[in-house]
Amino acid sequence: MNTKITGNHLLELGFRQGKWMKDAIAYINENQLNEKAMTNYLEQFKSPDPIALHVKPVDFSINIKAENDLEKDNVFKVVNSMQTLMKTPTLVDGAIMPDACPTGPDGTIPVGGVAVAKNAIHPGMHSADICCSVMLTDFGKADPKTILDAAHASTHFGPGGRDRDNQFRFPDELLEAFESNFFLKDKQMIQIARTHLGTQGDGNHFLFVGKSKKTGNTMMVTHHGSRGPGARLYTKGMKIAERFRRDLSPETKKQNAWIPFKTEEGQAYWDALQIIRDWTKKNHEVLHDVVAETLNINIESRYWNEHNFVFKDGDLFYHAKGATPLDAKFMPDITGPRLIPLNMSEPVLIVEGNTTKTNLGFAPHGAGRNVSRTQHRKSKTGTTMQIFKEETRGLDVRFFSKEIDITELPSAYKNAKAVRTQMDEFGLGTVIDEVLPYGCIMAGDWQKNAPWKIKREKRNRNKK
Known part of the structure; x- marks a missing residue:
């Protein structure tokens, strides 16, 4: 392969920008890999397909009820935020407690919330x-x-x-x-x-x-x-x-x-x-x-x-x-x-x-x-x-x-x-x-x- 490979070439092939790219480009050019050899070499750097959100929110338990009109608004916001949160692809279960209250934009775990993820830590x-x-x-x-x-x-x-x-x-x-x-x-x-x-x-x-x-x-x-x-x-x-x-x-x-x-x-x-x-x-x-x-x-x-x-x-x-x-x-x-x-x-x-x-x-x-x-x-x-x-x-x-x-x-x-x-x-x-x-x-x-x-x-x- 006579053409010198650049980062733009790799981006055009569908690869994502990353720290790996500089070393990969140097390797390909130094070894003058042909198209087939380059394709095989780049296979290791392919990003997995993006993980999609859950189509529907994962079911969660609601351990709270409104005692008055003020609390109705609070519970409504908490439940809505949890429904958005529970579309996060790692989550498998969840719950809200009687002291729940919203915090942050929609989809943010409320105070009084529990979210269960599989093999993932969400700071x-x-x-x-x-x-x-x-x-x-x-x-x-x-x-x-x-x-x-x-x-x-x-x-x-x-x-x-x-x-x-x-x-x-x-x-x-x-x-x-x-x-x-x-x-x-x-x-x-x-x-x-x-x-x-x-x-x-x-x-x-x-x-x-x-x-x-x-x-x-x-x-x-x-x-x-x-x-x-x-x-x-x-x-x-x-x-x-x-x-x-x-x-x-x-x-x-x-x-x-x-x-x-x-x-x-x-x-x-x-x-x-x-x-x-x-x-x-x-x-x-x-x-x-x-x-x-x-x-x-x-x-x-x-x-x-x-x-x-x-x-x-x-x-x-x-x-x-x-x-x-x-x-x-x-x-x-x-x-x-x-x-x-x-x-x-x-x-x-x-x-x-x-x-x-x-x-x-x-x-x-x-x-x-x-x-x-x-x-x-x-x-x-x-x-x-x-x-x-x-x-x-x-x-x-x-x-x-x-x-x-x-x-x-x-x-x-x-x-x-x-x-x-x-x-x-x-x-x-x-x-x-x-x-x-x-x-x-x-x-x-x-x-x-x-x-x-x-x-x-x-x-x-x-x-x-």
Whole structure:
């Protein structure tokens, strides 16, 4: 073959652009392959036919019903989004929980959703808050105020990490795990993992103290995810998934792109998820342990569970976007029942339950929302302090930033009683105990007096 082969020739033959092309062109030209030899050589680079979406949505279980007109709109949006989602070609089953609420464009897995994929991990279906989870420590007959005060002095809410003088020790085994994984080994990732250890973030994350309804013991519950390390892993995962989406299934929505598990990238990403899970568990533990050490009191029991993660069973990957695992097969380190928080004025539910065809081994993860934070803020009339006092009467509720976040008050969430009723109706776990609220700590509206906002307001005043 005398004609020099270029990339355009290969594109005209129907091949897709890729890293392989440069080396292939050089090989063909250096060896002066004839047409037949070139065709045989290029066979290895042929892309498979694009994987089409399911013609009809895969069936999924609806474990939710609307109690009023506002909820009808919420349920309608959730079901519609799930129907679009369930056309994703990897999915084989799914479910929505009573606390479900839409998030993102149509076809995005809702909060309170479960999507089951075969041999595929979808980063967009666990979202940036990987391994958002809850941990409970039983402090026996300790005084709840003493526990809350000690916790307030040691926890950290808001953006960023801890300064050098207040950091917890980063365990050697975790450091080795980070350094051994393709997705986690960069220096910035490890630095963030160090500084974010012992931090809880913002939004609906909290530190809750209350008493067991059954024993009267004082219990502390923390709720947060994997912070900066998880968010960085998610970003990297989405980039890898997008590369596969373009090659394998261009019709699939970008938020539903996947990493095939049986690839090198899939194996490394799965391992990274487990390491981030270990980091998040340690993130909870250091906050619970420092309270026990500060007060020199014994820990009677402890257990935890994720509700925002990917769980593996054989070749099936259960993506739980805000759904509590009931089935023990999903938790290799299970030590007790599961935890379902509702809102700051309601008990944290301690539950057990069995897997059914419709719950897929999951329960709700909380109360959920019917409206967005912005809508809720606009719906409230009166002063922030007045609303706060009315909704938290009798409770010791604190905001780390010293600014009340009205979008985290009880009225921002669905009716807790309705969620519990639907848990019973749809077989989504049995409540075996409750942690009755004493008080809690949340980030609060940390942006209200943020330095960048103060500077902006100062600039605006100077302009005037």
